[in-house]
Structures are given as C-alpha cells and as structure tokens.
Amino acid sequence: MLIAIVLGILTWSFLEYVIHRFLGHHRTWxxxxxxxxxxxxxxxxxxxxxxxxKKGLAAGLFLAILLPPAWLLAGSYGLAYVIGFTAFYLSYEVLHRLMHVWAGVGPYGRWARRHHFFHHFHDPKKNHGVTSPIWDLVFGTYVRPEKIVVPEKLAMPWLFATDQTLRPELDRDYALRLTRASPRA
Ligand SMILES: [Zn+2]
Ligand SMILES: [Zn+2]
Known part of the structure; x- marks a missing residue:
C-alpha cells in the first residue's frame, strides 16, 4: 500500500517536470x-x-481519466496510488503559491525558492522541477544558483522591507534590478 502511495507521488513529481518543461516552455508547444x-x-x-x-477543471478531468483504470487494474492499491498522486499534486500547488507569496523557513524553503526563482529570472530552460530537483538532475537541467537577480517589477512581495528596499537578511541570496516600468522606481 505504501509502495502504491509512493509510486503516485513519483508519478506527479515526474509529470510536474514534464508538463512544466514541455507544455510550459517548449518553443512551439x-x-x-x-x-x-x-x-x-x-x-x-x-x-x-x-x-x-481552470486548475480544478484540469485536475478533475485528469483524475476522471486516471481513477477508473487504476481502480479496475489494482483495486485498493490503485486507489492508494491515485491518493498519493493527488495529495502530492495539491502539495505542489500550495508550495508553488507559497514560494511566490511567502519568504518561507528552513533549508528546504530557501532551497526551493532559489531553485524556482533561478528558473523564473535567470534561465527558464533550467530547474523545471518545483518541489524537488530529482528530474532536473536526471535530465541534466539542474543548476545550482548563485545570487538571484530579480527584476523589481516582477519581484515577490516578501523580498521587500517596509522601506521598499531588499530585506537585508536576503542580501546573500537575492538582488533587485530596477526596471523603468517599475511602480516602485
Ligand atoms: Zn513560479
Ligand atoms: Zn516556467
């Protein structure tokens, strides 16, 4: 049963990478x-x-396709697989949203933000995994970021101190680049 749940988690993790890399960033697709x-x-x-x-509709359609064969082929194991898959998909949605709106805590919070915002602001062809680096490492798209330079008009709100400058404790990880269209400039 545990193996079925872990397989469900790995399946979402793989899809997170593939969907993002190919449906999100392929030149024509x-x-x-x-x-x-x-x-x-x-x-x-x-x-x-x-x-x-839109997310709910896409997830609902995908589950409607995934659930019947999983149930028919593997019964309660199939159900556990779908539960692992769905739970990890929801975790991804929450984690990704939090990366953008909250500074985060702990080594994972720091790592995940730097990994994801390198993808946003330095090279959208790298670091496609959002919750983990596994598939970037497997497919050779992993980059360990140095200081991340964020255009000010696209900046996450948690980068700023109350005086609208970069929070000093984030100075080793991030820098702001002023942009002409910036509402803060
Ligand atoms: Zn993002
Ligand atoms: Zn992207």
Missing part, C-alpha cells in the same frame, strides 16, 4: 496549449497564477 498560455502569463506577470477554476 507552449503557445498552443492552455497550460502553456497560462504559464507564459505566470512568467511575464510575476506573481500571477491561473484561476483556481
């Missing part, structure tokens, strides 16, 4: 699918996320 269009907006508008109803 990204412009032609709903995820790619929303993902382009996520990159170009900073802290924008696709509306919850």
């Amino acid at each position: 990204a412009r032609k699918n709903p995820f790619g269009i929303e993902h382009t907006a996520h990159h170009s508008r900073g802290n924008y996320f696709a509306p919850a109803w």
